[in-house]
Amino acid sequence: MDKNKYDVIIVGAGMSGGWAAKEFCEQGVKTLLLERGPNVEHLKDYPTTNMQPWEFKHRGRLTSKDVEENPIASRCYAFREDAKHFFVKDKHHKYGQVKPFDWIKGYQVGGKSIMWARQVQRWSKYDFEGPARDGYAVEWPINYNDLHNWYSYVEKFVGVSGNKDGLDVLPDGDFLKPWETNIVEEYFSKSMKKHYKDRYVIYGRCAHLTESKPIFLKQGRGLCMSRNICQRGCPYGGYFNVNSTLIPWAMKTGNLDLKPNSVVHSVLYDESKQKGTGVRVIDSKTKESKDYFAKVIFVTASTLNTNLILLNSKSKRFPKGLGNDNGLLGKYIAFHNYRATISAQYEGFPNFTTEGIKPTSHYIPRFRNVYKQETDFLRGYAAGFGARPLRETIRSGYGQDLKNQLLNTRETGVWNVGSHMMGETIPKRSNVVTLDPEKVDQWGIPQLNIDIDYDENDEKMLKDFFDEFTEMYSKAGFTNIKTLDNKRNPGNDIHEMGGVRMGKDPKTSLLNRWNQLHNCNNVFVTDGACMTSTSTQNPSLTFMAISARAANYAIQELKKSNL
C-alpha cells in the first residue's frame, strides 16, 4: 500500500474518532487516525496522576499567569494545577467571539475524554422526536430504536455503572452495578416520589468500572478506586478514556496508523469522482503540508473544529465548504445551559456520614414537556443532585488557639445538598460559526468566528428551574435554600453541538441518517457537529454510539464497493 493511502482516514482522536478507529481496525480496515495534538499514552503520559494534594506547589490552585494568559480556559472547572496541561491554552488556538463564547479545547490523542465528567445517559425517543413535535430545527432522521443496540454495544465496552430504573424518559442501559447512594440522596428520592408522579432522583450513570468483566481485563483496565481525580488520567483505567481503551485496542490489530501533531487543513474533493479523496495535513511542528488519501473520510475533530474543517474545504464544486449546497454548514449550533445552581441544607440525619468518595452524583431526568408541551418555554432540563456531610472548621483567632480549633474540625451532622441545571437549548439559524475572511491561525488556517448566545427560551427555563427546585427542596424539608445564576458563557458547558446536522432532506440538513454528507457520501461526520438537537443528557455516549453505528455502516458499504 502507498504510504499516503489508506482505506479510511479519521480526523481527530477523541471519543468519536477513537470509536470509529476501533470499529474499522477490528474489521481489517487500514486506518489512518490523525490528531492535531501530541500523543498521550495511557499510564506513561499522566504526569500528575499519582501526586498527593500536598505535593502540588500551589495546592491545586492556578497561578496569576495561568489566569491572565488563559481567561477562557481557566473558567473551565477542570483547568486546575493538576490537569491544566491537558487543555489548549488560549493563545495556542485563537478564535473570534462575536458574543462571549468559551471554547474549551483538548488537543491530544484522547481529546477531552481524558478530562471529561464521565456522565453517560441514553437519549430516549422523546429526545429524538423533540424537533419534529415542537417545530424547531429539523426532524431527526434516526430515532431511539436506531441507536438502542449501539448504545448497548458501547456501554458494554466502555463500562457504565448505573441502576435499571425503568423510566421511558431515560432508557436503561447495560449497566455495571451503581455506586452506593447516601442516606440523604435516598431520602430526597423518596420525597420526590411522594410529592410528584413524574419526577425521579436516580443513581448517576457514569463510565466507571464497578465490576470486573473479561472484556475489561482484556483491555487491561481495573476497577475504579474512587479517587475522583480522573481528570489527571487514571493509572487503573478505572474510568473510560480513549487512551486506556480504544487506542490500544485498535493498535493491537495492526491496522491503525496513528499520527499525532497533524492539523487537518481541509478535506480534498475530486469533482470527477464526486468524492472526498483525502485530507490536507499541516504538521503542527514543522508547518509542512502533506496530503493523505483514502476511500472513506470520517471527520470527528470535535464539534467546532469539524465545522471549521468542512467550511475550509472549498472547491469549485463546493465554494462555501464541503457539502454546503444549502448554505447551512456552521449554522444551528446549540449547547447546554448550565447557568443555574441551587444549594441548601438538611438536618434530618445528624447521626450519619459517608466514607470514601464516589465519582458521580444522583441525577434527575427531564420532567418538563416530556409527553406534551406544558410550559411557556420549549423543551426542558435535567439536573444533578448531590448531598454530603457539612464539616465545620473554625478559623478565627491566632497562635495555638487557632491551631487547636483546626484540630477540632468536625462534621456537624448537617448535610449540604445541591443541584445544577442541564438545560436543552434550541438550535437557531442565528447561532453560527464562520471563517474569518482575513485572520489565520499559526497553521495558516482561517480563524473561526463564533456567534452564539442564550435566548428568551433559556431565560424562561432558568426561572422555571429555580421555581421548581425551590419547591422540590422545600417539600423535602431542606433549609437555607439559595439559587445562583452563575452567568457562565455559552461553551463553558463543553457540550457544543451541531452545525453539520443530520436530517432527512438535503435542502435543510447536511448529513443523512448514516452520517454521510448528503452531497459527498464518502465523507462522514459523527462527532457533536452532527447533532440536530441537544436534549439534556451529557452527549458523549450518543456521539460514541452514532460513531460506532456509522463506522459499521461504512464498512458494509466498503465491502459492497459503494464508497
Next chain:
Amino acid sequence: MNRRIAIKQIGLLTGGLVILPYACNVEPNIIYYNLPTIKGAQQKTIGHICNIILPEDIINFPTLESRQEFVLTMVNDCYAESKVEKFIKGFDIISILINEIKFENLSIEEQISFIDKQTKSNDSSSFFLKTLKKYSLLHFESSENYMVDYLNFEFVPGRYLGSVSA
C-alpha cells in the same frame, strides 16, 4: 511520616548542621520575582509573623516546604499584580510598625495582639496580614498528617459507603 518528606528534612537538618559554624547569619536566598523588595531578612520576618499567626509544627505536621516558603510562593505566583502591590505596601507599613514597637522583643501574646489589631486596620497592612493567615491556613490544612488524620483524606479509598454511623 512520608518518606520523601523525612529525607528532605534529614537533609535540611544535616545541611544546617554542616553550614551552621561557618554561616550563622545566612539568610534564605530565594528570589521571588514578583517580590523583588522582599529579600532574605524581610522573608524571615514574614516567616516569623506566619509562625505567630499559626505555629508551624514540623514534627507532627511535616510539609515539603517551610511555611515561609509556601506563603511567599503563593503570593508570588498566584496573586495578580494589583494584589502583589497591595501586599508589598502592607508589608512596608508592618515593617515600620514592628520596628517601632520592637516586635521581636514582645511576648507571643503581645505579638498576637498586635497582629489582631493591625488586621482590623483600614490600610494595606490588614490585607498583608490576612494574606499571611490565608496561606498559613492552606499550608497547614493541606499537610499530609492534617488531611489524613483530621479530614479523613484517603488517596485511594477504593469504596464509597453512603450511610455510615457518625
